Amino acid sequence: xxxxVEQCAALLSAHDDILILxxxxxxxxxxxxxxxxxxxxxxxxxxxxxxxxxxxxxKYSYLYDDIEPREFEEKYVVAVDVATENLLGSxxxxxxxxxxxxxxxxxxxxxxxxxxxxxxxxxxxxIVFDVIKALGVSIDKKIAGCLYTGISTxxxxxRYSSTTAHSYRLAAQLIDLGADNGxxxxxxxxxxxxxYVYLERMALNGLQLFCGDRVAVLTVTQEMYDKTGxxxxxxxxxxxxxxxxxxxxxxxxxxxxxDKTCKASLRTYESVNAAALAKCFGGGGHAQAAAxxxxxxxEEAKKLIVAKCAEFLE
Amino acid sequence: xxxxVEQCAALLSAHDDILILxxxxxxxxxxxxxxxxxxxxxxxxxxxxxxxxxxxxxKYSYLYDDIEPREFEEKYVVAVDVATENLLGSxxxxxxxxxxxxxxxxxxxxxxxxxxxxxxxxxxxxIVFDVIKALGVSIDKKIAGCLYTGISTxxxxxRYSSTTAHSYRLAAQLIDLGADNGxxxxxxxxxxxxxYVYLERMALNGLQLFCGDRVAVLTVTQEMYDKTGxxxxxxxxxxxxxxxxxxxxxxxxxxxxxDKTCKASLRTYESVNAAALAKCFGGGGHAQAAAxxxxxxxEEAKKLIVAKCAEFLE
Numbered sequence: 081x082x083x084x085v086e087q088c089a090a091l092l093s094a095h096d097d098i099l100i101l102x103x104x105x106x107x108x109x110x111x112x113x114x115x116x117x118x119x120x121x122x123x124x125x126x127x128x129x130x131x132x133x134x135x136x137x138x139k140y141s142y143l144y145d146d147i148e149p150r151e152f153e154e155k156y157v158v159a160v161d162v163a164t165e166n167l168l169g170s171x172x173x174x175x176x177x178x179x180x181x182x183x184x185x186x187x188x189x190x191x192x193x194x195x196x197x198x199x200x201x202x203x204x205x206x207i208v209f210d211v212i213k214a215l216g217v218s219i220d221k222k223i224a225g226c227l228y229t230g231i232s233t234x235x236x237x238x239r240y241s242s243t244t245a246h247s248y249r250l251a252a253q254l255i256d257l258g259a260d261n262g263x264x265x266x267x268x269x270x271x272x273x274x275x276y277v278y279l280e281r282m283a284l285n286g287l288q289l290f291c292g293d294r295v296a297v298l299t300v301t302q303e304m305y306d307k308t309g310x311x312x313x314x315x316x317x318x319x320x321x322x323x324x325x326x327x328x329x330x331x332x333x334x335x336x337x338x339d340k341t342c343k344a345s346l347r348t349y350e351s352v353n354a355a356a357l358a359k360c361f362g363g364g365g366h367a368q369a370a371a372x373x374x375x376x377x378x379e380e381a382k383k384l385i386v387a388k389c390a391e392f393l394e
Numbered sequence: 395x396x397x398x399v400e401q402c403a404a405l406l407s408a409h410d411d412i413l414i415l416x417x418x419x420x421x422x423x424x425x426x427x428x429x430x431x432x433x434x435x436x437x438x439x440x441x442x443x444x445x446x447x448x449x450x451x452x453k454y455s456y457l458y459d460d461i462e463p464r465e466f467e468e469k470y471v472v473a474v475d476v477a478t479e480n481l482l483g484s485x486x487x488x489x490x491x492x493x494x495x496x497x498x499x500x501x502x503x504x505x506x507x508x509x510x511x512x513x514x515x516x517x518x519x520x521i522v523f524d525v526i527k528a529l530g531v532s533i534d535k536k537i538a539g540c541l542y543t544g545i546s547t548x549x550x551x552x553r554y555s556s557t558t559a560h561s562y563r564l565a566a567q568l569i570d571l572g573a574d575n576g577x578x579x580x581x582x583x584x585x586x587x588x589x590y591v592y593l594e595r596m597a598l599n600g601l602q603l604f605c606g607d608r609v610a611v612l613t614v615t616q617e618m619y620d621k622t623g624x625x626x627x628x629x630x631x632x633x634x635x636x637x638x639x640x641x642x643x644x645x646x647x648x649x650x651x652x653d654k655t656c657k658a659s660l661r662t663y664e665s666v667n668a669a670a671l672a673k674c675f676g677g678g679g680h681a682q683a684a685a686x687x688x689x690x691x692x693e694e695a696k697k698l699i700v701a702k703c704a705e706f707l708e
Binding site for chain 2: 237238239240241242243244245246248249251252253255256261262263265266269270271272273274277280281284285287289293320323324325326327
């Protein structure tokens with residue numbers, strides 16, 4: 081059942097021992113929303129905790145490093161920034177069908193939760209901001225930092241066309257409330273590990289352009305991870321680079337998995353639907369960012385996908 | 395003489411045939427400020443034009459492509475975002491000592507103009523916004539786009555620690571007034587020419603770390619421009635990359651000039667004052683971004699500056 085912000089706050093106020101689920105391969109928005117909500121619930125004297133299927137990358141530690149972890153038997157389960165239950169990773173096995181409340185900004189939300197607060201917004205944190213205000217909790221420096229993190233990361237630091245004037249106004253309010261925008265953005269956007277820098281350099285050395293330079297392909301192999309000390313998680317950061325090249329309409333990053341299958345990340349602009357392209361190979365995603373898997377070598381996958389790109393660009 | 399926003403608007407209102415000088419190697423802030431002011435003056439029925447010592451890179455054409463260029467004998471000369479006269483490039487020869495008004499946000503401004511409107515702000519466009527409002531000109535979509543461009547580019551798309559809550563609020567206002575933030579940020583931040591991509595790749599291949607990996611150095615030679623089709627203007631985009639490497643406190647990009655001298659761009663974090671480092675070699679700039687010149691080869695310059703870095707890091 082769809083609910084509004086006031087109803088959402090009333091439900092949270094009425095419950096205790098609240099478990100907050102965030103999506104696997106966590107990003108700044110699911111974690112920012114989860115820990116902001118956690119802090120608000122703790123401020124109300126409730127027991128609550130955030131869980132994630134994956135280890136939380138170290139760069140997000142400022143979101144929660146002052147919070148004492150508490151164990152308790154959960155009585156109310158809330159998912160934040162989770163469009164479908166399978167995005168919970170292995171937590172899905174335990175909580176599928178048991179989620180009481182979902183707060184989300186993906187209009188593709190599968191409506192799996194008993195109650196759903198859904199709004200089309202650039203970040204889930206924009207909605208959690210309103211929920212916390214409706215809870216009557218004053219937004220302190222730490223909550224402001226969590227919410228700012230979600231808005232900044234899900235808008236590519238206020239860069240994507242999805243960013244609204246409201247996003248900028250919320251950011252201004254959060255900075256006034258103590259969010260340290262300089263430190264947060266430096267951590268989120270201006271820090272690359274040495275191993276990633278070496279991986280990026282090696283990948284760029286193999287950059288290939290196809291279809292009259294309208295398609296750019298980067299490939300990453302297990303050997304490249306071995307040589308650079310990098311890993312698959314860091315490879316995510318390569319995908320946007322392909323689309324940044326002037327004239328490129330489809331940017332493809334193909335990474336070899338340990339089992340010698342591979343995964344392609346697709347990035348496009350308005351002229352090509354990335355999800356439709358990924359769907360040709362059993363994948364999916366958004367209009368301008370999608371992914372698919374291949375049971376073959378990186379080189380074979382490249383041939384297959386470049387041939388399909390040529391069809392799409394015709 | 396220092397003046398305030400109201401005095402600045404009164405001076406502009408009282409004059410006509412106004413020439414607006416922008417700094418050489420133009421960026422989004424000097425051009426955004428220049429063309430926003432030009433549009434406001436044209437809206438008041440005045441004759442005005444913007445000049446620059448260099449060709450304006452094509453990506454900025456949306457700032458002015460609907461304006462008819464007009465020739466006239468200038469009666470009033472205004473510089474925007476120009477901290478010292480020599481930043482005008484060769485225009486300095488003609489206008490040195492003849493600049494009536496300067497609008498700037500560099501607190502190091504040399505006070506070369508007859509009247510100076512100076513405020514510590516993340517972008518000159520933030521000050522020009524106030525001037526245009528004081529002129530009584532309503533900010534239309536085109537002016538909003540120019541001002542948004544300056545604020546976005548000089549804050550690294552709202553990323554740098556210099557970005558204030560006020561910058562975000564102004565951006566929100568400008569988006570409400572019609573600035574197309576998605577399109578502008580894509581042009582400014584998400585588009586790299588192929589020649590730049592090849593230059594970046596070649597430069598990264600020569601990346602060197604010194605002083606226990608606390609200093610990163612990229613070098614660019616004339617031969618690299620020849621091989622990649624890139625040029626000195628594009629080299630600016632390399633400088634921030636050096637500082638993004640985890641653990642690096644001083645990032646240095648040294649480019650060879652046509653006359654075989656060279657220029658070093660320095661980027662630092664709080665631990666090192668870049669302007670103080672540049673000053674050791676006769677240069678200057680801001681606390682975290684500065685530059686200096688060398689009358690020697692790139693390799694010799696690298697040795698000199700790395701030795702000085704070691705002293706600074708001690």
